[in-house]
Amino acid sequence: MNLETKTSYICAVYRPKEEDSELSTRCERLREWLTKNAETYAYIVHDLDMDGDNRMTSHIHVVYKAHECKRLGTSLNELAETLGVNPLSISIEKASSVKACMRYLIHKDDPQKHQYALSSIVHNWGEREFLTNYADARKPDINFDFLFDLCHRCNTLSELISVIGISTYRYWRPVICDIWNDTHKR
Numbered sequence: 363m364n365l366e367t368k369t370s371y372i373c374a375v376y377r378p379k380e381e382d383s384e385l386s387t388r389c390e391r392l393r394e395w396l397t398k399n400a401e402t403y404a405y406i407v408h409d410l411d412m413d414g415d416n417r418m419t420s421h422i423h424v425v426y427k428a429h430e431c432k433r434l435g436t437s438l439n440e441l442a443e444t445l446g447v448n449p450l451s452i453s454i455e456k457a458s459s460v461k462a463c464m465r466y467l468i469h470k471d472d473p474q475k476h477q478y479a480l481s482s483i484v485h486n487w488g489e490r491e492f493l494t495n496y497a498d499a500r501k502p503d504i505n506f507d508f509l510f511d512l513c514h515r516c517n518t519l520s521e522l523i524s525v526i527g528i529s530t531y532r533y534w535r536p537v538i539c540d541i542w543n544d545t546h547k548r
Contacts, residue, residue, distance in 0.1 A: 365435030370428045372437050373457040376445055377421040385420055388445045392424065393484065395444040400426040404485035404492075406467045410476040425463035480511040504530060506537065513541040 382388070389407060396403040403426035411418040422445075428437065434454055442449035457463050467483055469475040485492055492515075504526060516522040519542065523531045531538065 365433060365438065367434050367456055368431050369434065369456040370431045371426075371457040371460065372428060372434075372454060373423075373425045373463045374438075374441055374452055374454040375421060375423050376441070376447060376452050378419050378447070378451055381419050384446075385422070388447070389422065389484075391444050391446070392422065392441075395440075396424070396426055397486065399440070400428055400486075402427045402485075402487050404464065404467060404483050404487065406478060406483050408476070408478065410478075412476065423467055425457055425460060425467070427460075479507065481514070504534065509534060509538055510541055513538065513545045 376388070378385075385407065389405070392405060396405070403424065405422055405424035405426075407420055407422055408418075409420040411421075424441075434456065438449050438452055438454045441452055441454070445452075465471050468478040468480065470477070512522055512525060516525070519538075522538070522542075526534075
């Protein structure tokens, strides 16, 4: 990683060596900082990752677009200061593809790793933009879990259809209607 590289698109991981009892506090600090310093952001706590037979320490993955272009080293130091951690516990890089970073947040392309739920991602994107990016990032199969999350996030069926497309809606209509009716009882 070249810390002199300037970018506004950041992908970073805070990975403590031992379990961090302050992780939830660090997430709150991170969210506050991102709200002030990022146009868009998404982050997730990975707390179920495995390394062989051993559970890895809980860690935070974040992807964001900063308000201004900065050196990676500057962004690294700002994140470390925000989280109150040693900069050596953070890996940072220029995000080459937001969609690839989104896929990695939930391990979508790595079925051997724990598959995190879409609802585990904390973000500030508009729901439609988030769902569209996620749906685009998630090219493989649409499944029940995805539809369940989508029905909870969308306010109207037309919004849901705009995310998955009319042909997919027609195929999954009975399932979507059941979920929708349970989700949107008034």
